[in-house]
Amino acid sequence: MFHLILFLFFGAICVAGAVNLLVQSHPINSALSLIAVMASLAAEYLLLGAEFVAAVQVIVYAGAIMVLFVITIMLLNAGKEERSKGSRVAILLGVPGVLIGAVLVAWTLLQRSNMQAAVPIGALPGDPADIARLLFHNFLLPFEVTSVLILIAIMGAVVLASRPEAVARGARKDEG
Amino acid sequence: MVPLSYYLLLSGILFVCGVLGFLIKRNIITIFMSIELMLNGVNLSFVAFAAHWHALSGQVFVFFVMVVAAAEAAVGLAIIIAVYRTRETLNVDQVNLLKL
Numbered sequence: 457m458f459h460l461i462l463f464l465f466f467g468a469i470c471v472a473g474a475v476n477l478l479v480q481s482h483p484i485n486s487a488l489s490l491i492a493v494m495a496s497l498a499a500e501y502l503l504l505g506a507e508f509v510a511a512v513q514v515i516v517y518a519g520a521i522m523v524l525f526v527i528t529i530m531l532l533n534a535g536k537e538e539r540s541k542g543s544r545v546a547i548l549l550g551v552p553g554v555l556i557g558a559v560l561v562a563w564t565l566l567q568r569s570n571m572q573a574a575v576p577i578g579a580l581p582g583d584p585a586d587i588a589r590l591l592f593h594n595f596l597l598p599f600e601v602t603s604v605l606i607l608i609a610i611m612g613a614v615v616l617a618s619r620p621e622a623v624a625r626g627a628r629k630d631e632g
Numbered sequence: 633m634v635p636l637s638y639y640l641l642l643s644g645i646l647f648v649c650g651v652l653g654f655l656i657k658r659n660i661i662t663i664f665m666s667i668e669l670m671l672n673g674v675n676l677s678f679v680a681f682a683a684h685w686h687a688l689s690g691q692v693f694v695f696f697v698m699v700v701a702a703a704e705a706a707v708g709l710a711i712i713i714a715v716y717r718t719r720e721t722l723n724v725d726q727v728n729l730l731k732l
Binding site for chain 2: 459460463467470471474475477478483486487490493494497500501503504505506508509512513516517520521524525528529531532534537538539546547550551554555557558561562565566568581582586587590591594595598602605606608609610612613614615616617619
């Protein structure tokens with residue numbers, strides 16, 4: 457019972473934040489409500505016993521990634537979003553399509569609602585030691601590949617965000 | 633005990649909010665945040681299934697999704713900065729050089 461109350465409380469914060477992200481017209485407000493969504497998702501992960509994932513969610517998502525977003529918004533001095541005539545087709549076909557799909561998925565899920573996400577409150581099956589054992593034995597190759605991916609992403613971000621003339625100057629320096 | 637379907641419903645709601653934001657919003661940064669919202673919705677269903685089947689691999693997959701999301705955020709925001717530098721706008725409707 458207590459579990460259900462906690463689930464509903466944090467789930468309500470999640471949904472409210474997600475809807476607020478859609479409603480707000482200023483990107484910084486959307487970013488702050490996305491932080492609220494991510495923080496309450498971390499609480500949901502704790503309810504599911506995923507201790508390590510909850511910690512990483514707060515550190516990486518609500519911390520690092522959202523700081524990146526907020527800094528970009530402030531750097532570009534993004535103002536209120538202008539309502540421009542976008543593609544009518546996307547809204548006329550897309551929005552009903554998405555809603556119909558959502559209703560279908562929800563209906564299918566509720567038909568099979570006897571399955572339990574069976575974690576008693578306070579039990580933490582996903583502790584860092586077990587995750588690490590899995591990560592460094594069974595998933596060692598994907599883990600190493602993601603490190604290469606991160607390296608490439610860092611280099612790509614530096615190249616893309618630096619001014620073009622600075623890149624050209626660096627290339628000339630290499631030649632000379 | 634909370635039924636698994638409740639977690640999956642919450643994950644579906646978050647994903648649908650992300651898709652709607654992607655379709656409706658016109659600010660490129662908000663569109664990017666909607667993508668992050670979709671990734672978060674999927675992560676929740678990964679963790680819920682991991683708890684249901686008592687398999688930790690689901691949580692390891694969440695870890696990988698987070699890594700990809702972090703890389704994507706870094707590169708994507710750098711692209712947004714580059715777009716803003718050349719086009720002086722964040723409105724996706726005005727970034728239409730490739731349109732017919």
